[in-house]
Amino acid sequence: ARADLGVLGMGTMGANLALNFADNGGFTVALGNRTVEKSYGVRDSNPDLAPRLVPTDSIEHMIQTLKSPRVVVIMVNAGQPVDDQIALVLPHLDKGDILIDAGNADFNDTVRREAAVRPTGVHFVGMGVSGGEEGARHGPSIMVGGDRAVWERLKPLLEPISAKYEGVPCVDWLGEGGAGHFVKTLHNGIEYADMQMIAEVYGILRDGVGLKAGAIGDIFADWNTRGLSSYLVEITGVTLRETDPDTGQPMVDVIVDEAGQKGTGRWSVIEAQKLGIGATTLEAAVSARGVSSRRRERAEAARVFGDIALPGAQFHADRDGLGELESALECAKLIAYAQGYATLAEASREFGWNLPLGTIARIWRAGCIIRSAFLDDIAQAYEAGEVVNLLQAPSFRDRIEAGQANLRRVVAKAALAGLPVPALSAALSYFDDYRRARGTTNLTQAQRDLFGAHTFHRLDREGTFHHRWPQV
Numbered sequence: 001a002r003a004d005l006g007v008l009g010m011g012t013m014g015a016n017l018a019l020n021f022a023d024n025g026g027f028t029v030a031l032g033n034r035t036v037e038k039s040y041g042v043r044d045s046n047p048d049l050a051p052r053l054v055p056t057d058s059i060e061h062m063i064q065t066l067k068s069p070r071v072v073v074i075m076v077n078a079g080q081p082v083d084d085q086i087a088l089v090l091p092h093l094d095k096g097d098i099l100i101d102a103g104n105a106d107f108n109d110t111v112r113r114e115a116a117v118r119p120t121g122v123h124f125v126g127m128g129v130s131g132g133e134e135g136a137r138h139g140p141s142i143m144v145g146g147d148r149a150v151w152e153r154l155k156p157l158l159e160p161i162s163a164k165y166e167g168v169p170c171v172d173w174l175g176e177g178g179a180g181h182f183v184k185t186l187h188n189g190i191e192y193a194d195m196q197m198i199a200e201v202y203g204i205l206r207d208g209v210g211l212k213a214g215a216i217g218d219i220f221a222d223w224n225t226r227g228l229s230s231y232l233v234e235i236t237g238v239t240l241r242e243t244d245p246d247t248g249q250p251m252v253d254v255i256v257d258e259a260g261q262k263g264t265g266r267w268s269v270i271e272a273q274k275l276g277i278g279a280t281t282l283e284a285a286v287s288a289r290g291v292s293s294r295r296r297e298r299a300e301a302a303r304v305f306g307d308i309a310l311p312g313a314q315f316h317a318d319r320d321g322l323g324e325l326e327s328a329l330e331c332a333k334l335i336a337y338a339q340g341y342a343t344l345a346e347a348s349r350e351f352g353w354n355l356p357l358g359t360i361a362r363i364w365r366a367g368c369i370i371r372s373a374f375l376d377d378i379a380q381a382y383e384a385g386e387v388v389n390l391l392q393a394p395s396f397r398d399r400i401e402a403g404q405a406n407l408r409r410v411v412a413k414a415a416l417a418g419l420p421v422p423a424l425s426a427a428l429s430y431f432d433d434y435r436r437a438r439g440t441t442n443l444t445q446a447q448r449d450l451f452g453a454h455t456f457h458r459l460d461r462e463g464t465f466h467h468r469w470p471q472v
């Protein structure tokens with residue numbers, strides 16, 4: 001036995017993770033894949049690392065190759081393929097071995113799998129890995145769940161391969177059971193919201209101002225030098241400035257406006273709903289992808305109702321106009337992250353995880369898709385003291401104060417111009433709802449009590465009441 005760990009699944013993510021373990025960790029890695037040739041292919045196309053890459057021909061072969069206690073990392077598509085791999089490898093593992101699912105699992109599946117594996121004495125760990133292909137290869141952000149004691153054993157394996165933010169590894173244990181995958185799911189929900197808001201501002205600049213892709217790319221590149229500085233804003237500039245080699249047009253102009261999704265964004269919204277958290281910007285982002293996929297229907301609706309972007313949209317690409325958009329996007333982004341964090345905080349209470357919210361922000365500062373300096377501010381807010389909601393954290397209050405008027409103007413102007421801003425407007429409405437001491441669900445309660453005797457509470461008295469309403 002000579003391999004420190006095994007990686008099952010030689011798709012791009014699995015292969016890159018294996019290469020990362022060999023390269024940055026200096027570990028010897030057993031490679032496993034259903035079609036065996038792929039494992040040999042990974043070794044042969046990386047001659048520098050070949051001495052530390054051991055292709056295996058079967059599960060039995062991988063098991064023989066691994067040092068004991070064994071560590072096996074599964075990196076396959078979420079869903080049934082994970083169950084298939086577990087069924088394949090588990091019978092060969094011994095008590096004390098560690099089996100990791102490093103894919104984008106639904107945390108409910110992780111909870112179920114951990115419970116199923118536990119009686120065997122094998123430790124099952126659900127682990128979120130973010131950073132796309134590049135991250136997997138050179139340094140992802142890693143969100144570890146499962147038993148805390150197991151983390152102590154995994155730490156020396158994972159710290160060397162993780163991203164570093166000012167030298168600090170972007171990996172940590174976040175909580176028992178499905179905590180790692182839950183946090184990864186919320187990371188993706190926030191990713192969706194952030195991307196959707198960026199796309200909405202792109203839409204304003206394209207359809208409301210009439211700018212070409214390249215010019216919009218320049219604006220995002222400029223924004224990336226200040227408060228909005230982040231990987232997502234950076235790649236927005238890069239993608240918008242790219243030219244299609246075939247047609248000479250901007251790349252984005254030849255790409256079909258139908259967004260794909262693999263499920264994590266949707267799960268984040270479902271879980272937020274189950275927890276009673278209004279993650280409305282995340283919801284808006286998931287819904288917008290759904291609407292985008294109905295392209296034919298949209299074309300028909302555009303014919304019937306007229307396309308968007310009425311003339312005279314009050315958006316301008318001058319200094320003030322761009323400043324207003326930049327500030328609005330910053331403000332809305334803050335609200336989206338606050339919603340994501342509110343979901344994490346509630347899940348932590350509900351599932352008894354004691355999620356370290358500051359640490360989560362810290363391990364998201366580098367490696368992952370939503371990485372940005374802004375996450376450092378979030379980490380600091382959590383480390384400065386108790387945070388009821390990020391919107392109320394002192395360091396964020398001022399930013400919201402500074403940005404909300406701009407967000408309000410942008411949403412209002414977009415509405416008047418017929419430009420859709422589902423996530424930006426969701427952020428604004430949520431903020432207005434959240435800060436309103438006297439809401440309107442007193443009416444909802446009255447209605448519920450009228451038609452279903454659902455009862456209500458009174459402002460002036462303790463207790464639960466039912467009123468004899470006039471029946472209609």
Ligand code: 6PG
Pocket residue numbers: 104129130131132188191260261262263264265368369
């Ligand atoms: C990451 C990404 C990655 C993927 C998401 C979203 O953190 O590296 O989040 O996991 O981008 O799953 O993918 P979809 O947009 O296809 O749902």
